[in-house]
Amino acid sequence: MAASRYGTPSADLLMQERDRVTAALTAMQDGNRVVTGPEDNRAILPGSVDDFAEVYAGMPDATIVAGATDVALWVTKFLKLIGPAIFIGHLDRxxxxxxxxxxxxxxxxxxxxxxxxxxxxxxxxxxxxxxxxxxxxxxxxxxxxxxxxxxxxxxxxxxxxxxxxxxxxxxxxxxxxxxxxxxxxxxxxxxxxxxxxxxxxxxxxLPKPGDMYAAYKISKRRDEDISSVAAGFAVTVEGGVITAARLAFGGMAATPKRAARTEEALIGQPWCEATFDAAADHMAQDFTPLTDWRATSDYRATAAANLLRRFFHEHSGETPVRLAVA
Ligand SMILES: Cc1cc2nc3c(=O)[nH]c(=O)nc-3n(C[C@H](O)[C@H](O)[C@H](O)COP(=O)(O)OP(=O)(O)OC[C@H]3O[C@@H](n4cnc5c(N)ncnc54)[C@H](O)[C@@H]3O)c2cc1C
CATH class of the missing domain: 3.30.465.10 (Uridine Diphospho-n-acetylenolpyruvylglucosamine Reductase; domain 3)
Incomplete structure (x- = not known):
């Protein structure tokens, strides 16, 4: 109540300025390329996706900036110069x-x-x-x-x-x-x-009806945290036998990677706990994870194998009852 005596939002100078700036920026959306700043530190806003393709093909060393949630940290944390930079966040196509x-x-x-x-x-x-x-x-x-x-x-x-x-x-x-x-x-x-x-x-x-899918993220905090281990699974079972499996992990290798040996260990086997226990043992052949400040190698290996077991239990309509401890 007391604060409202000082004015209304529409009388706020910043709100009035925002409308003016928004209108000016909208008027600039004419499909033309905008280039601003000194040569090495140019900011380029392509007029369209075709224009972006043309600019970037001719300037492959330029930094593409989309949402800037990674790139901005290079600037604020590492004081890196990112110019010339091609901004693409405005390209609706x-x-x-x-x-x-x-x-x-x-x-x-x-x-x-x-x-x-x-x-x-x-x-x-x-x-x-x-x-x-x-x-x-x-x-x-x-x-x-x-x-x-x-x-x-x-x-x-x-x-x-x-x-x-x-x-x-x-x-x-x-x-x-x-x-x-x-x-x-x-x-x-x-x-x-x-x-x-x-x-x-x-x-x-699109997911195929009848196939089983799961996505798991293990991190120290629930929100705003980078994964120690992330996993995506897709498994097909026909007549009680696993006929296809795609198991992909993040945080377990130098790249996001499929667990090829573990997949092989599942395919052709009956859908049962013993199959998943045996397959989880193959994961050491697929990955030798690193230890870093997020998780130790052992932690990652154990968590990844247990996610596979969890997948089985969740899709068997059971509560997970037994998780292996390294
Ligand atoms: C607080 C915080 C929390 C985060 N949490 C997570 C998280 O939980 N999980 C996670 O995975 N990530 C996380 N991130 C990282 C980041 O948000 C993601 O990687 C995001 O998807 C990057 O997208 P962007 O549009 O912001 O990319 P940008 O920062 O704009 O660009 C990222 C990189 O991709 C290049 N690039 C962008 N678009 C293209 C394109 N179309 N073609 C070619 N190159 C391109 C850029 O040149 C740059 O090298 C987090 C970041 C922050 C700041």
């Missing part, structure tokens, strides 16, 4: 989401929050996991394309998308290619992305 019969096509510039409703409707097994990525503010800005492009071994989207058989669409100039997301990650800091090529789209197959 990178923000498209198309739900087709077989898959969902996600523009690289789609934020976690923008994708949230699609998760709820089409990928319900990801709903809880999705809300564990960063916090609200970062989910509003951070993009799925940025999470993939940065090639981090601890990014949260790659393991769950790889498990679902996602593909990434890369574009350089006018040329486009599609590759399985799993193949995009070659080694630590090395991705299958040519100079001047950018992430344009991610294609995620």
């Amino acid at each position: 990178l923000k498209g989401i198309e739900v087709l019969d077989a898959d969902v096509r996600i523009g690289a510039g789609v934020s976690y929050s923008e994708f949230g409703p699609v998760v709820a409707e089409h990928f319900p097994h990801l709903a809880e996991y999705w809300n564990r990525i960063a916090g609200w503010q970062v989910r509003n800005m951070g993009t799925i394309g940025g999470n993939i492009a940065n090639g981090s071994p601890i990014g949260d989207t790659p393991p769950v998308l790889i498990a679902m058989g996602a593909e990434v669409v890369l574009r350089r100039g006018g040329a486009q290619r599609v590759l399985p997301l799993a193949d995009y990650f070659i080694d630590y800091g090395k991705q299958d992305r040519a100079p001047g090529e950018f992430v344009a789209e991610i294609r995620v197959p």
